[in-house]
């Protein structure tokens with residue numbers, strides 16, 4: 001997979017993409033990530049990227065032509081262009097599973113008051129939000145989407161079942177079951193006996209029922225989509 005990311009703050013990506021599994025995925029050649037300075041596609045001597053909104057209003061809007069030039073500089077027939085915006089579809093594991101099938105992903109990170117609507121309407125294939133809140137820019141959202149997607153690429157996590165049997169990853173709509181490691185006794189809080197029994201059938205049954213109980217407790221909306229977690233908490 002090839003990933004091209006366009007941002008006004010390309011240095012922000014240095015840390016998160018050069019450590020741990022993200023670094024290994026790149027050094028193993030499983031993904032090639034190119035970070036581009038969006039400013040180089042700006043207009044005039046000052047490389048202008050933004051302008052004032054028609055009709056008035058606060059802040060600056062990202063212009064359409066620089067974004068078009070940026071996309072065209074890397075675009076091929078396999079390209080899938082993603083706009084990071086709080087107005088997009090809320091990102092989830094299923095979307096990451098779809099993205100991992102693409103050969104070439106392009107991410108456009110916004111700043112200021114966001115994008116000229118014609119960018120949303122005519123230049124991108126998908127608009128993604130990482131949640132119902134507004135951040136300062138699209139860089140952290142891009143990192144969230146890229147890391148979640150790259151993690152699913154074959155060979156990035158060496159044990160395939162690690163990504164197959166976890167929260168949000170199968171059709172059961174369940175969170176992963178509770179997990180324990182040593183010590184067996186932490187200040188009187190014991191590891192459930194069944195996990196020490198060696199009886200694999202019983203262990204699997206326990207995992208299933210605990211996963212269901214945890215989902216009901218923490219994320220009832222996964223079981224009944226109409227359930228409103230927020231108002232329940234208020």
Ligand SMILES: C[S@@+](CC[C@H](N)C(=O)[O-])C[C@H]1O[C@@H](n2cnc3c(N)ncnc32)[C@H](O)[C@@H]1O
Pocket residue numbers: 084085086087108109110111112113114115128129130131132133134135136137138139141
């Ligand atoms: C301050 S925000 C602009 C928000 C815009 N005025 C609005 O109300 O939708 C600047 C940029 O941050 C990014 N951004 C902020 N929150 C985001 C989110 N939840 N998901 C994805 N991108 C986000 C987008 O690229 C956005 O263009």
